[in-house]
Each structure stands twice: as C-alpha cells, then as structure tokens.
Amino acid sequence: MNYFEKVNALCALTDRTPTVKKICFDMDGTLADLYGVENWLEMLRASDPTPYIFAQPMFDPNELVDLLNIAVENGNEVEIITWLSKDSTPEYDEMVRVAKKIWLEIFEIPYTAFHGVKYGATKADSIRKEMNWQECETAILFDDNAKVRRGWHMGEAYDPVESDICEVLREILGM
Numbered sequence: 001m002n003y004f005e006k007v008n009a010l011c012a013l014t015d016r017t018p019t020v021k022k023i024c025f026d027m028d029g030t031l032a033d034l035y036g037v038e039n040w041l042e043m044l045r046a047s048d049p050t051p052y053i054f055a056q057p058m059f060d061p062n063e064l065v066d067l068l069n070i071a072v073e074n075g076n077e078v079e080i081i082t083w084l085s086k087d088s089t090p091e092y093d094e095m096v097r098v099a100k101k102i103w104l105e106i107f108e109i110p111y112t113a114f115h116g117v118k119y120g121a122t123k124a125d126s127i128r129k130e131m132n133w134q135e136c137e138t139a140i141l142f143d144d145n146a147k148v149r150r151g152w153h154m155g156e157a158y159d160p161v162e163s164d165i166c167e168v169l170r171e172i173l174g175m
C-alpha cells in the first residue's frame with residue numbers, strides 16, 4: 001500500500017475525511033512557462049539560468065497569489081518541488097535555485113518551503129518525512145509531468161493542463 005492508499009483505507013474505516021496538509025507545485029511547465037522562452041534549452045545547456053527568471057507565468061498571478069495567501073493563513077503549507085537543470089554541476093545547481101527563487105519573488109508566490117532537487121528525483125521524497133498518514137494528512141501536487149504525477153501517491157496529483165489550479169484551490173479552501 002502506498003501512502004495515499006493507507007490514508008484512504010484508514011479514513012474509510014474510521015469515517016474520517018483526508019485533509020490536505022501541503023499544497024505542492026512543480027515550476028517548469030506548471031507555474032512558469034520555461035518552454036516558451038526562446039532558446040531556453042540552448043541557454044540551460046550553456047549553464048545560463050536566465051530562462052528560469054524570464055519565463056512568463058502560466059496563470060493569473062493575482063488570483064493564484066490571493067488563493068495561496070488564504071491557504072497559508074488557513075494553515076496549509078505551500079511547497080515548491082522543482083527539478084534542477086538536466087545538465088548540472090554544484091555551481092550551476094545553485095544558480096538555478098537562485099533563479100527559480102527570484103521568479104517566485106517576482107510573482108510574489110507565497111511558499112513555506114522550496115525544494116530544488118536533482119533532475120529526475122522522486123518528488124515525494126522531499127516531503128515524506130513530514131507527513132503523517134495516521135492523521136489522514138495528504139499532500140497534493142500540481143505537475144505537468146505524467147510520470148511524476150503517477151509516482152506521487154502522497155495525495156491527489158493534478159495535471160495543470162486539465163485542471164484549473166485556482167479552481168482546485170478554491171475547492172480545497174471551501175470557497
């Protein structure tokens with residue numbers, strides 16, 4: 001049984017409802033339109049982190065930021081779990097982390113934790129230790145990568161192309 005299956009089984013047995021503790025976001029292709037930046041791949045391969053800063057947001061910044069602020073006020077943790085560049089060195093990884101944090105600051109995305117992890121890393125590993133299935137806690141993820149969504153199993157995983165992020169958040173916040 002994976003984590004989410006355990007939560008669901010426990011909730012069914014005890015007539016409880018799973019609660020969303022963490023709201024997690026991928027960045028590239030989910031929040032930030034990295035792939036829409038001209039020459040992004042050539043630039044990343046040349047260890048130039050600026051495409052991460054210049055990417056356009058893929059959402060209405062005001063609406064999402066308002067909802068995330070409400071989520072944080074309500075006690076939800078907002079976490080960014082994003083892969084670093086495929087071509088990596090410790091120095092470049094650090095530049096990418098900084099670039100991604102600058103982007104989050106530009107659009108005033110409130111977040112409680114930032115995980116810049118190795119390309120291909122299992123995203124659930126970033127938060128697993130902070131989750132308690134016996135309390136029926138779940139963590140949802142928005143990620144454009146189907147393989148990442150399939151491997152999540154800490155809670156629901158949403159495709160940001162199919163699901164409207166703000167609509168999902170409004171539902172979770174009971175708005």
Ligand SMILES: [Mg+2]
Nearest residue numbers: 026028029144
């Ligand atoms: Mg992505």
